[in-house]
Amino acid sequence: MGNVKFLLFVFFLILIMANGCWEEERSALLDLQASIISSNSELLVDWAGYNNSNGFTDCCFWKRVKCSLETGRVIKLNLKTKFGRGDGWRFNASLFLPFKSLQVLVLSSRNIIGWTKNEGFSKLRQLPNLKEVDLQYNSIHPQVLLSSLCSISSLEVLKLGVDVDTSFSIPTPYNSTSMKSKKCGGGLSNLRELWFEG
Numbered sequence: 001m002g003n004v005k006f007l008l009f010v011f012f013l014i015l016i017m018a019n020g021c022w023e024e025e026r027s028a029l030l031d032l033q034a035s036i037i038s039s040n041s042e043l044l045v046d047w048a049g050y051n052n053s054n055g056f057t058d059c060c061f062w063k064r065v066k067c068s069l070e071t072g073r074v075i076k077l078n079l080k081t082k083f084g085r086g087d088g089w090r091f092n093a094s095l096f097l098p099f100k101s102l103q104v105l106v107l108s109s110r111n112i113i114g115w116t117k118n119e120g121f122s123k124l125r126q127l128p129n130l131k132e133v134d135l136q137y138n139s140i141h142p143q144v145l146l147s148s149l150c151s152i153s154s155l156e157v158l159k160l161g162v163d164v165d166t167s168f169s170i171p172t173p174y175n176s177t178s179m180k181s182k183k184c185g186g187g188l189s190n191l192r193e194l195w196f197e198g
């Protein structure tokens, strides 16, 4: 019986290694890149280039992408930049929904200025494993961000913060008690870390 299990394990391992990342996630990454390029001049990384040159199509090996070794699904996306440039990026939550196992999403300094209609951060609650979101240094008022993130009950770590060069005043009080209670409608019940820099 143990042997059968072991063989099954090896079989799945081969399957994953042979197929690389999930096709839907690979094309979702390319969609994401296209969305960023269209609104923001800063190209984060030439993922499409991996596709064409040397046939390196396994997106689990792409920069800024981390996959689960067991399932081959994307579990972390780090889209952080040094400085957001361009016209600003309108967030579209649906671009992230194909990453069903996503746990960590880093979008700091991404020059996010808002979101397209009905595509706010609240929609990310459809990702049941999402534990950490980093939205530091984007041009959205933290209070607006917070109300959009409130319904993501899986969140454990939330990183907010503003650029010191902007004219934002940080609304007070921002403490975990108030976020867990009425301000968030009990939504962030699993939150254990809140960052607020800037």
Ligand SMILES: *[C@@H]1O[C@H](CO)[C@@H](O)[C@H](O)[C@H]1NC(C)=O
Pocket (backbone or CB within 6 Å): 030, 048, 051, 052, 057
């Ligand atoms: C990437 O490669 C696939 C085939 O592996 C192809 O269908 C797709 O059009 C390519 N995409 C880009 C952006 O080059």
Ligand SMILES: *[C@@H]1O[C@H](CO)[C@@H](O)[C@H](O)[C@H]1NC(C)=O
Pocket (backbone or CB within 6 Å): 031, 092, 093, 094, 095, 116, 117, 119
């Ligand atoms: C948001 O992303 C989805 C998925 O890629 C796309 O179908 C939709 O058209 C986008 N919405 C806008 C307003 O760009």
Ligand SMILES: *[C@@H]1O[C@H](CO)[C@@H](O)[C@H](O)[C@H]1NC(C)=O
Pocket (backbone or CB within 6 Å): 173, 175, 176, 177, 178, 181
């Ligand atoms: C945090 O918020 C709660 C609810 O609004 C409030 O009762 C509490 O005094 C605040 N704590 C601090 C340290 O500001």
